[in-house]
Amino acid sequence: MPRMRQHLFDRDLRYVIKPRYAARASALGSHSHWIASILIAVAVAIWLGRAPDASIDRAQPDANDTAVLKAQIASVLVAEPPISKAPTTSVQTLPPPAGMQGLAALSMPAKQTNHATKAVPAGPSTPAVGDTARVALAPPRDSLTATIPVAPAPHWQTVEIRKGDSLTRIFKQLGLDPRHAIIIANKPGARVLKNLRIGPHLKVRISDDKLVALQYQQNLTTLLRVATTGSDYSIDTVKRQFDITEREVTGLISDSLYRSALRAGLSDQFTYSLASIFQWQIDFATDIRKGDRFSVVFEEKSLDGKKAGKGAILAAEFVVSGNHYRAVRQVSKDGTSAYFAPDGTSLRGVFLRSPVAITRITSGYSLKRFHPVLKKWRAHRGVDYAGRTGTPVMATGAGKVIFAGRKGGYGKAVILKHGGRYSTLYGHLSRYGKGVRKGQRVNQGQVIGYIGSTGLATGPHLHYEFRVNGRHRNPLTVRTPKAAPVNAAEKTAFLKHATAWAKRLNQLTGA
Ligand SMILES: [Zn+2]
Structure with a gap:
């Protein structure tokens, strides 16, 4: 940064006026200039380190879920249209190169620092100090140091949502009018902004202390976008589809259904869904014995090759004391789904088999x-x-x-x-x-x-x-009425579908 220091030094007119004072000013001047240079470097370093995508990349080595989620978010955001306005400084369009984040940026070429300082208007007050003052005033929250950029060209900043954060509070901290947070959150389709998810799920583009655009990663597949349209805001939602694959799990019950299912890799929640399909047939409190078996075929959801949870149960079977109970999922033309026995009769009774979950x-x-x-x-x-x-x-x-x-x-x-x-x-x-x-x-x-x-x-x-x-x-043996079977119009298709599932279940259970 020698060139920049020279530039500021030249404009210090006190040298010419009083030699004695000049000596003091010289010492003082070079000292403050030195601090200013360091502060600019730190500011640029922090800013580059906090560049939206840089923060996601750095988080990736972190294990499992959070990393997967962040990667998903990154991939969704990558699909965004490029910045339309030509930025005024080249530094801001430069993607942060690998190894140039954080402290590494301190050793960045002087050329880029010059771009940053050039953008500051030359005035009577020392511009560099003015900018570093903004750094010092920035809120203590790490993520919000992203407000540092010296020029107004809008770029995406990632905001880490913390516990207790509201959009209004985040707007205040970003120097935006908090009333606009309320206007946005009250828009139809933007209600989710009233209850923010903790994490790096928010991105904003700001120009002249005004919001240009906002993106909120509502969940793995849903991205809410807010754009400025004149004096108002427009809202839209981008939805991605999960990739669906089929998976099957079989298990032998050696103690409780829950523990056996857990050993087979099924969560409590999933086992509960599985059990609830058969709750009219099987009393899981009293009927299940050691040696009983279950098989289940279900949808596995994934996004960009990464597992993202389980989807619907497609077919399942319980073998309880030698009796086979089977269920096949039927999706009606109206989109509703229900489970039926392979012969098309309902699995739902008028009464639950057990009053205790x-x-x-x-x-x-x-x-x-x-x-x-x-x-x-x-x-x-x-x-x-x-x-x-x-x-x-x-x-x-x-x-x-x-x-x-x-x-x-x-x-x-x-x-x-x-x-x-x-x-x-x-x-x-x-x-x-x-x-x-x-x-x-x-x-x-x-x-x-x-x-x-x-x-x-x-x-x-x-x-x-x-x-x-x-x-x-006897509640365990009493015959009670059942709900309606597969409707007549869909029955032929269902039986064909169910026959295929029955074969598959036979293979699974070795029946
Ligand atoms: Zn009793």
Whole structure:
């Protein structure tokens, strides 16, 4: 930077006027010029280091998810149209070369520094100091040091969204009018800007302290774009499609379904989705035994060759105590999807097989007929589901609450009536579900209470009864109505589709 220092030195007129003062000024002058030079270099270094794509590139060696996400974002943003306005300084159009980020930029050629300083208008005040002052005033947040650029040519700056950040706050920190953040976030389609995701998901282009454009990476495949149109803003969304491949997993149940599925590489969430397809057929709390098996074929989503989560379950099978339960996904012409048995009959019953979600069930449950409190044998006209106190209990069918309160040995109990013939009872509850009162309607799967040990119970569990026309029936074996099968118009196509799936499942399970 010798040339630049020379340039500033020449314009210091105090030298000519007073020799004694000049000596002091000389010392002072060269000192401040030296600081100014360093500060410019640091500013350029920080700015280059924080260039949008540079920050993403540097993050890539970081392991796994965040790196994948950042790479995805980068690839989406790369597809953006080039900057339309010709920039006024060449430095800003230069892509940050590898190895020129951070401190490495301190040793950058003097030529480029000159471009940066040339852009500053020559005036009576020392321009270099003026610019470094902006650096010093920049907010302490790393990402926002991107506000450094000396010339107004707009380029993309990445803003790292932190916990508690709002668009308004970010606008303030970028020196933009925060009222415009509100205007933008209130636009149709821009609501997502009211609740920002933490991370480097925001990019802005600013010119003359005004927003030129903004991009927000809503999720892996969705990019929200905001552009200035006159005095207003326009919003649009760019959506990418995942690449879909099929994957299959088979598993042998050796302890609980969850642990076995986890060992087979399936998450809790996925196993829950899988189990819920069969929730009308299989009571995962009581039916599953060691040696049972499952197979599932599902969609694996990926973006640019990187896995991005699981999609729909296409077909699945459970082999429980030698019985085969199969499900095939059917997508109707109207786009809705449902699971059916390969013969086209519905898998959905009017009643759930179990009032307790599989996730909450403790293993090792067995039906007891010797009453543990009364210490005598007596009829047990229901099923007991083991579970921790506070485990949610669901209505197995849609219906009306006909009783909610204390009921002798049942403790806190809820009785639901489902149409004219059926009723269900849930006993030993620790408390009732929200809004569960006599006369209220509940939906299937709605939480009507929580497992407890009120009434005659040695420990927390749910006592569940099923009655048909007022008479007790075994909830595990009672035959209850089913939902509609595949509709007639689509049945032929479905059966063909299902036959192919049946073959595939046969191969998977070796049946
Ligand atoms: Zn019981």
